[in-house]
Amino acid sequence: MTATTPMVDIQGVHKFFGELHVLKGIDLQVQKGEVCVVLGPSGSGKSTLIRCINELEQISAGRLYVDGELMGLREVDGVLHRLSDKQIAKQRERVGMVFQRFNLFPHMTARENVMEAPRQVRGLGRAEAAQLADEQLARVGLSERADHYPSQLSGGQQQRVAIARALAMQPDLMLFDEPTSALDPELVGEVLAVMQELAASGMTMVVVTHEVGFAREVGDQVVFMDDGVIVERGAPRDVIDHPRQQRTADFFNKVL
Ligand code: ADP
């Protein structure tokens, strides 16, 4: 693919859960190296949107491309076919995801948690996976904690391990779904700092968060969602400080 191919290209995507119309025609492009921050009230469809990018949810209509590759579907003579689970798992390897709840394996050390996917999915040997894990733990500032178990780590440190775990698969794209929402306030900063460094290193990121300061400082593009649609998008200073839509203004008046 050429340098101008967007990392994420979402075209006319709809998502239904039964009768419930959750995504109502989403169009969104995220360029390579860009940080796209998604904001919006609870229930607006933010999690569903990024879960669709990662194929954790199947879209109901539209097209979704990651780096030019149609996700979850194959088009033959104009007819769309669902990819096999194996093919979808392969596509998913390129996309790292970090959730609100970090879900580390409690019986494994930080290093072992980070080694797990490279070992199981990519079939790396123990020594190679350990080296990769140590590199990723260094990246999130946790070299000293590699041999600690999750119970011996703070929530912020556990979330940083979860970020290292996602990075260990060497993804082209990282998705974050409210990565700091479950943390005590004093632990939020260390996680946001790691994400800011990751952005500075050139990683393409889609971040759902309520941290408006992060959106302002790190976001290249801010997207405001409400009720399954993108109400407004643009540079942070435009969307956050000079919204054009009343719905956007009302939201930021409440959270700021
Ligand atoms: P947000 O992340 O913005 O809070 P979500 O994407 O989680 O919003 O949810 C959007 C809507 O979709 C909500 O009404 C939610 O209840 C509904 N929803 C989300 N996941 C499911 C699901 N698996 N089954 C049924 N409804 C769902």
Ligand code: MG
């Ligand atoms: Mg959500």
